[in-house]
Amino acid sequence: MxxxxxxxxxxxxxxxxxxxxxxxxxxxxxxxxxxxxxxxxxxxxxxxxxxxxxxxxxxxxxxxxxxxxxxxxxxxxxxxxNPKSESEKLEQRKKILFARKHGLPKSPPITAYQVYIMEQLSGNKGTPINAMALKFVETSKAWNLLSQQSKEKYIVQAMENKLTFLRALKQWAEEKEIQFSKRISVLSNRLFAKHQRIEAKRLKESKAAPRT
Known part of the structure; x- marks a missing residue:
């Protein structure tokens, strides 16, 4: 404050x-x-x-x-x-999935809390859902009890993760020749729109090509 x-x-x-x-x-x-x-x-x-x-x-x-x-x-x-409708959410998920298939980097933990949770819950493959949910609750409570000094390393790691992720996003946007944004949804929309423009141009050219 x-x-x-x-x-x-x-x-x-x-x-x-x-x-x-x-x-x-x-x-x-x-x-x-x-x-x-x-x-x-x-x-x-x-x-x-x-x-x-x-x-x-x-x-x-x-x-x-x-x-x-x-x-x-x-x-x-x-x-x-503006809240999105279910159809808009589905459309956005489709575009993000399309971007993922074309190499869109996945976000690492970018908050101190996320870094801590990932650290504590790693290595739990095969753990039953109920046990995992219970451990998640306990881990969340443990985070709230940590001192600020104990949280510092997670804060630093989260900042490093975020900067690394932003650099990866920027490089990906440059490779795909689309305008950069820090928002995954915006990048996905731009890549999908570019794909649609390319497909529309290709279709137009194929229709205009003389038939033999």
């Missing part, structure tokens, strides 16, 4: 962020979304910064974002806020 003095330091920036409401997505939603996307990256690149200073740096980065990038962020937030 920000202290009062820290809030005063950030107040001018926050007021600026609150001024642009005409786009349909308020900064109340947009800036937290931006923080969620970039907090760990900034923290990993500046490990000595405390959370309030990371937020201040993020607010400066946010103010420098071009209008086109802000619009992309708007669209992603709106997409998150």
């Amino acid at each position: 920000l202290g009062f003095r820290q809030f005063l330091r950030l107040k001018p920036t926050l007021l600026t962020l609150a001024s642009d409401l005409a786009t349909g997505v308020s900064h109340t939603h947009r800036f937290p979304a931006y923080v969620k996307l970039h907090f760990h990256e900034v923290k990993a690149g500046n490990p000595d910064l405390k959370a309030p200073d990371v937020l201040k740096k993020l607010s400066q980065m946010y103010k420098a974002i071009p209008a086109a990038e802000l619009e992309k962020l708007n669209l992603e937030i709106v997409a998150d806020q």
